[in-house]
Amino acid sequence: MPGPPRVFSDEQVWPPAPKPVSEPAGTSTQPFPAVPGTPPPGPLSASPAGPVAPASPLAVAEAAAAAAAGAAAGTGTGTGIRTGAPGAPEAGAPEQAAAASGPARSPRRRTALRVSGAILAVVLAMGIPTWDGYLFYRTGNPAYQVHTVAAGGAGTLMNVSWKVRVEQADSLPGARPIKAEQEWLKITVTRTSLNAEGVLRRGEPTIKVKHPDGRTWQAQIVNTGLPVEVKDHKIGTGYDYDVISLVPKKIAGEVEVEVLPSTIRVPLEEESVEDLFKRVGTEKTEPQDQVLLFRR
Template sequence: MTGAPPPEHEGPRDWFAPRRNRPAPPAPHPGRPAPSPDAPWAPGPRRVFPDEQVWPPPPRPSREEPGASTQPFPAVPAVPAVPPAPAVPAVPPAPAAPLPGTPSAAGAPRAPVPAGAAPRWRRTALLACAALLTTALAVAIPAWEDYRFYRSGNPAYRIHPVAPGGTGTLMHVAWRAEVEQADSLPGLGPAKPGRKWLKITVTRTSLDTEGVLRRGAPVIEVRHPDGRAWRAEVTGNDLPPEAAEHEVGTAYRYDVVSVVPGDVAGQVEVRVIPSTIRMPLEESTAELLKRAGTEEVEPQDRVLLFRR
């Protein structure tokens, strides 16, 4: 807008035409010739210019733009994608494209390999360890579950040995076992050749009221130290039918009969596995139903082993 004051009325002039004595305004873009002032305006070829950031000022490019260089990028090796070791010199800029096979190109992709070799070895070892661990867990966890299920039905027995003729105390009850050999028993007749009857008397004495609560029938076994076992049939007992009559300190008897081979009749041992069930002295059915399932069941795994 600076310039000489406009001369007045030097000729007919269009409103939009530039003033005659004014220097032509700078062409919006270089390369496009400025229209002569007197030439009538004619539409030129339409040009579209991209948006250009003016504010805030665009950051000045610190380096060359990718397209600005004629220097081709060197081929980047796909593997290993690890930064080259510091000792390896950077690829020197070469005036021409580094031809594969030339020392500079052959050295560049090979340089990271020694640096990546150790991690790859370590990674393989890690993978192998993980595979081993996973396999071991995949085998061990179901096996442990199965073992626990098996143990729920076959408890690992805890043996409490009792000296010959002695008394074993377990869970507030004192137990004794006596074994008599017999060739013939009344009511059962003579034993078959090579076998002997065993008449076993197991007595229980409750030491206190807790022992009375644990008056459930025990499991009685006849077993040789080599592991062979024979049936032991409980033929009767003299426990009072009513819990209230069960006295502390009184011995009650289980009569047991077994038949074993004659040559081991003097060696077989009696095992008594007391019941772990606690039966209250007096309890209505409603109380029993209320109690059912609330108590933790003790595993019946404690065994009294009466030595001969």
């Protein structure tokens, strides 16, 4: 049979009783157990491991005394007991918040840096070969600088004056039969050397037929009126290129003529192959990017 219930005398637990004057702070050698914090008021809640046994009055008193001793010394006990006025934040709360928020933002920053680096690498991997290919393409296909010439006017490039005349014809002598919706163009391109340098620039030009919407048609030089001998080439005298082209009849009156003069400099006198190679190696290569566009 159980014995009679034990009766405990009244003992002050909280707030802790003042310490005797004869025992200053830090003189006790008795270790105190770590207390996680001030328990909330109300009945004790059951933990997953089972009901929690209430702490003995002696342990609670010893923990309270240790907290009071730490507060009096100004160093804190490190037991996690809240100090200060009720509702005041715990010591070290800003540091704990910064430590908690720092790792959460760091992975996001690292992910953004990785994504940015990957995008930059892709752009460089695609852009550098593309730009290199564009430069290589432009070496053989320069961006033309177009000089527009009014209808019936003349244009000058590299000391040579150029003029164009266009005639429409349903048939040409000796030409093959064409469809009803097609029409021949008889184009006469006249070149006039303005000085000795213009005589040197007597290389055969490139001629095209072009519509304002961007469509182009082939033009063929069928006869060259330039003298065979260089000495017979006169400054200020016009020499003709006879050109033909086949275009749709409905736009035959709208097409324009492009003349791309040659940048080759042909010597005035006949020279040997050795001299030719020596001259070619010393002359500066000029880009053939100047175009004359003759309006209709």
